[in-house]
Amino acid sequence: MLFAGRFVDKLGTKWGYGIAIIIWSIGAIIHAYSITIGTGIASVLTGLGIAVIPVSILGFMFSRAVLAIGEAGNFPAAIKATAEYHPKKERSFATGIFNSGANVGAILAPITVPWIAANWGWETAFELVGAVGFLWLIFWLIFYESPEKQKRLSATELAYINSDEDEVADKANTSKVSWFKLLGYRQTWAFTFGKFMTDGVWWFFLFWLPGYLKDQYAMTGSDIMLPLAVLYSMTMIGSIGGGWFPKYFVDKGYAVYDGRMKAMFAIALFPLVVLLAQPLGHYSYWIPVVLIGIGASAHQAWSANIFTTVSDMFPKRAIGSVVGIGGMAGGMGGVLVTKVGGWIFDSYAHKGISESFTKFNELGNQNFISQITSMDLASKYGDKINLNVMALSKVPVEVADKLKALDANLFSQLLEIQKPLVQSNMTVAYTIMFAFCAVAYLIAWLIMKSLVPKYKKIDDL
Template identity: 60%
Template sequence: MKQQGMGSYRWTICALLFFATTVNYLDRQVLSLLAPDLSKQFGWSNTDYANITAVFQFVYAISMLFAGRVVDKLGTKAAFVLAILVWSIGAVMHAFALGLGSGMASVLNALGLAAVPVSIAGFMIARAVLALGEAGNFPAAIKATAEYFPKKERAFATGIFNSGANVGAVLAPICVPLLAAVWGWQAAFVAVGAIGFVWMGLWITFYEKPEQQKRLSKAELAYITSDDAHSGALAGAAGLALSWVALLAYRQTWAFAFGKFMTDGVWWFFLFWLPKYLSAQYGMTSSDIQLPLAILYSMTMIGSVGGGYFPTYFINKGASPYDGRMRAMFLIALFPLVVLLAQPFGYISFWVPVLLVGIGTAAHQAWSANLFTTVSDMFPKRSIASVVGIGGMAGGLGGVLITKIGGWLFDHYGALGQVSTGYTIMFSGCAVAYLLAWCVMKTLVPRYQVITEPSA
């Protein structure tokens, strides 16, 4: 219960995490919005585009593993500064993709190797750098949330900052095509990438560890650390620094990783492929898709914030935080099933798949807010970012798989004049992924169990 005069500085930190996540998704979505035009300009096939996006997802996956460990070692403040510095540079590098590609082609030719087409090579390099930095966002944000919020508020706080992904996805289709139309596609990458440097200054100014934060009242600090104060086992566990090998010995780690593997790729599929889907299926241009995508991703904000708050209904009825989250996640996993209807009824209007996919993506954000928080429910604070990193790697690899499958399906059925069939297959897989993930997670961790000591 909220204490009188306690203060609310922890929500300032949440606002900074929201801002960072917004920038994170703005930067990664610029390419997908410009993809229909860039594909025509540079002659990319669906497989070419899939290869470019797969580079992002593969580097992101590998980097997530190390990002979690870096965050745990460097601390939240320094690690977040490093992450956004790298990803902002990577975002701006897209504007110089042709030069980067020419340089790579020269190196490959000198080595006697076959050169990748200049445009593809350049965007691959830029996407790799972007992914390297962006991998630090969620491990750092989840760790900051665990540092600044008691358990009962963490899913709600996670839902709020995670909704920055939705805001970024809403703002991008509004701003990016306009920037590209007025100043060219290179300017769109530069302008959006530069926003990260603004956030960096705010983070350096306003973030410190809670125990070192002068803007935090004693009452609010006591409230934040109330879980540790009332749980001797967990307080003792807070000082542990579990190794990757030790973490992989726990079913809790595998449950989180499988949940990410099955569902992260669904979100990325919709994020990276929806503009191309609307272009291929309905002949829509970059300007045509602005309103549908803005509405779709506005729907996801409801899912993110509402989904983060949803478990409190079960927790207030006596369920443990983990059990309450799992009950909520089961109900959330049912909503993406409506995506099964997107293609069969898409002939009515493009609004049918847009709204049904909007329900699915809103459910994903609700799922994601709770999935992330299961880690802070069960693991000591000093290992949270490492576990998030392991799960992030699994999610990234799942994203690579779904992207490559999608690119192949769309080219295969497109050549047969049946492009809608490829999307029907992909939408069907996305719809059932959450229920499958929940069943496996529940099997691995049927009951709430806190990690209190490293494996022998």
């Protein structure tokens, strides 16, 4: 996203976004040809003497990389387009509306894509997604122009768009702005730190919720579909509502930046309800789902506003670059949260497994524990299975059958002892992660406010 933001600033919104969509659509379509692409790449690498992974994985990784390159241009271009067409007081609302579209897609995809794959093949599902991207591109190129070139705008509408006086003077300046110069401003670091602290929370909520429901409530497959649909529906409301929220303060007479920061502080309080997910979760799985949904909705509300702080402070010619810098920081934060979260979950799962082995040994079953932990186990896909870190309830069926063949009765006894011990330890692990998610936004707000306590327009670029 770092380079995508600069790319959008250099080419302009129309063609910067257009090229990003072309790359993204191609990336989606070539997923259907992953094996062919992987075979070609593998033959080249093999000829160079480089060992390669299976061709299907290699082709899929290449396709994902192309998709990611195109996707990186989305937010820099979208935020830049929003800044071009809306005065400051409306930008977070507009951002909230377009950002909610991703949640609509997240709801529709699990419904439509499996049906397409089942009836027309999985390759067609990828091809249709890419085709939709190209279809959207046609409308984008036909209808989008900068406000000054847009023939569909009246003089009154153009005057309203340009109603922020501090931005009018900068329109004639089209000089390039370096990353190093942008990094010299506190406003850049405020946005960057806010993204770093909070983007990982969003990805944690989305990626780990299915695992959470499986670990804590033994839910699998279609059982998880409805809770996920409810969560995404809530986030759609949060995105739009959070985008509107600063306008409430602006209408009461606050300056745009002051109103936005007040709204963001209020939004930062909502994720605190996630702290109740574990203590109240024993009543029903719907309680943590709704509480996590509130936290995820708060993130979308936060996102609509934090992106808009860039256009509050920076001239339009630098918006894509600053959003790219913050987007990269958000990606790094997401990787860090995922890695740390995975380490915490693995550590506590291992703790529960170790406790179960100790308890089982005390019952005189040392030989069985020694046997199963010394076995060379692997799934049918070749993945190594280590019973010291993987709970028996999670091993593949073919591995479980091998263990049962040793002694089905002892296997069942160990499984019954291990389940509650692992679950109780995983409860602690989720509590730790939920605690971080709950306070991340307040920490981010405090740092952002300390870096930029009052509104200061960047006018010396």
